[in-house]
Each structure stands twice: as structure tokens, then as C-alpha cells.
Amino acid sequence: MSDRLWFRVDDVLPLAEHAAATRAYLKSRQQYRAGVPDQAALIWSHDTDGDWLSSNGVPRWYDADGAEHRVLAETWTHTATGATGNPVLADDGHGFLPLHTGHLDGRRGLLGLLRYARRHGMHWFGLHPDPASEAAGDRYRISRSRGDIIPPLATWTPATVTCDVVGGGAYRAMVAPGYTTLIRTGLLCRFPRFAVQRMAAHLDALYPADMPGEHPRLRFDGDEVAVEGENDDGLGSRWFEDDRVVPDSNRCYAIGAYQWPWTLVASGATSRAADPTDRSR
Incomplete structure (x- = not known):
């Protein structure tokens, strides 16, 4: 199990801005359990599909299909047991996350922290399940890189993988058998540096013939990508x-x-992806 729930800042900040902009708030079971007055907040809820954040603002925010707009904390799933990497919500009251908190030490409230993260290129928001951790300033974490990526008991095997995001290229990776991501539709992979270099070169070769924004690109910044x-x-x-x-x-x-x-x-692509002569320098 991971220490935190992890969300993209770009997904969570709009929820917080929605709640902050409203003047009425939906009374949730999380608020009742927390025993706090009406105020702008994010709501952490759990169901069979995973752990979610939503705004408590009224008017409510609905997606085009009529479903309530909310953001999923992506994590791994162990297919044999159904266990996931997200920490457990011990009490519904722990899922009420006020946007404005008057910390005596001058720390930012949740809304201010998310706005700071956006301005300073922090891509990830980590939520600790225990509200007591807020006293030490550790309940909310912002970071340029996601934490809690690797399942602690996972074993790894070499394989060749692909996805549409990288234009269908095949790359050598270490894969965690028995684990899935993205609501059980994807694999959890780790790539050696030479495979990342090949990936970067392949993505560069797609530009500018592809559509704007169709594919990402990768850049090494020291040891980081x-x-x-x-x-x-x-x-x-x-x-x-x-x-x-x-x-x-x-x-x-x-x-x-x-x-x-x-x-x-397929296995035919495996030999090509593993061929050392095909490594980018």
C-alpha cells in the first residue's frame, strides 16, 4: 500500500477553484462526520472503482454525460487479490478537505498550495490519509514527480511494450506481472535509460509531421526526464x-x-527493441 493518494495538479486545481467560487455547499457525509460548518472544500470519497476527489460547491459540476465531475487517484491493482496501492479511508470525516485553513505558522491552505503548485510547475498532488499529519505540515504534498510508483512486493520481468501515446513504438521494459494500472487497462513498466533514449528519438522523429499536441516528447535534464x-x-x-x-x-x-x-x-518486436545496435546514443 502507498503512503498517499496521488492526483495531477491540473485535475485537482479546477475542482478547488469551483468550490472556492461558489456561495453554497453540498452537505456530504464527510462534512457531517468531520463536524465542521459549511465551507468550501474538496471531498475524498471511495467506491468500488477507486478513490476520488470532487468539489462540494453548489451549483454542482457535471460532465457531458451527466455524471458528477470528479478526479480519480490512479494507482496499481494486484489482479489476483484485488488489492490496490491507495491508502484506506479510515473515517469518512477524514475525507473533508477545507480549502482555507488558518495555520498559525503561515503555511498555505489547500487552495493556496494548489495555486502555488500550478505557478511553479509542480505536476503532482499527494494526499496523506491521516488528518493528524496536517499538524506537521505533511498531509498535502506537491511535487514535480509522482511518488509511490512501485508496488512494494512486485517482482519484475523483461518484456517489450507499446502504447499509442508514443506512436506505436516498441520498447524494452521491466514489467510487474500481476499488476495493472489505469483501471486495469495498462501495465506498470520501468524502462532502462537506453530504452528511454530510443523513445525520445522516435518521438522527435514524429515531429512536425504529426498533429500539434498528438505526441509528447522526452528531454533528459541530467539524470531526470x-x-x-x-x-x-x-x-x-x-x-x-x-x-x-x-x-x-x-x-x-x-x-x-x-x-x-x-x-x-508480439515477440517479433521484442528482438528489435532489445537490439543494442538500435540504441540511441
Whole structure:
């Protein structure tokens, strides 16, 4: 089990802004359990599909299909047992997350922290399940890189994987058998540096023939990898950092973890992906 729930800041901040902009609030069981007055907040809820954040603001925010707008904390699932990496919500009251908190030590409240994260390129928001951790300033964490990526009991086997995000290229990876991500549709993969270099070269070769924003690109910044996206406003395009991946203790990179739907490819591509002569320098 992970220490935190992890969400993209770009997904959570709009929820917080929605709650902050409203003047009425939905009374939730989380608020009743927390025993606090009406106020703008995010709501952490759990169901059979996972753990979610939503706004308590009224008017409510609905998606085009009529469902309540909420954000999922992506994590791993152990297919044999159904266990997941997310920590357990011990009490519904722990899921009421006020946006404005008057800390005596001058720390930012939740809304201020999320706004700071957006301004300073922090891509990930980590939520600790225990509200007591807030006293030590550790309940909310913002980071350029996601934490809690690797299942603690996972074993790893070499494989060749692909996904549409990288234009169908096949890459050598270490895969955790028996674990899935993205609501059981993707694999959890770690890539050696040479495979990331091949991936970066392949993505560079797709530009500019692909559509603006169709594929990301990868850039090494020392030992870290910056994952960049492209934004085109019709007059021009610019590249921006969308994520940052740091190497693990084995010098592998979890590129696209919990975001890109990696799948296994046929054995014919395995030999090509593993061919040392095909490594980018």
C-alpha cells in the first residue's frame, strides 16, 4: 500500500477553484462526520472503482454525460487479490478537505498550495490519509514527480511494450506481472535509460509531421526526464513540461506511469527493441 493518494495538479486545481467560487455547499457525509460548518472544500470519497476527489460547491459540476465531475487517484491493482496501492479511508470525516485553513505558522491552505503548485510547475498532488499529519505540515504534498510508483512486493520481468501515446513504438521494459494500472487497462513498466533514449528519438522523429499536441516528447535534464507536451493556439505552438520522471534505485524510469496505457507487443518486436545496435546514443 502507498503512503498517499496521488492526483495531477491540473485535475485537482479546477475542482478547488469551483468550490472556492461558489456561495453554497453540498452537505456530504464527510462534512457531517468531520463536524465542521459549511465551507468550501474538496471531498475524498471511495467506491468500488477507486478513490476520488470532487468539489462540494453548489451549483454542482457535471460532465457531458451527466455524471458528477470528479478526479480519480490512479494507482496499481494486484489482479489476483484485488488489492490496490491507495491508502484506506479510515473515517469518512477524514475525507473533508477545507480549502482555507488558518495555520498559525503561515503555511498555505489547500487552495493556496494548489495555486502555488500550478505557478511553479509542480505536476503532482499527494494526499496523506491521516488528518493528524496536517499538524506537521505533511498531509498535502506537491511535487514535480509522482511518488509511490512501485508496488512494494512486485517482482519484475523483461518484456517489450507499446502504447499509442508514443506512436506505436516498441520498447524494452521491466514489467510487474500481476499488476495493472489505469483501471486495469495498462501495465506498470520501468524502462532502462537506453530504452528511454530510443523513445525520445522516435518521438522527435514524429515531429512536425504529426498533429500539434498528438505526441509528447522526452528531454533528459541530467539524470531526470522531462515529459513535454505541445500547446497550439492556432497562431503558434509552444512546448511545456507536463511531467518529470526521476530514475529509481536501479536507474530505470517509470515513463508514463499511471498515465499512458502500456501494453505487451508480439515477440517479433521484442528482438528489435532489445537490439543494442538500435540504441540511441
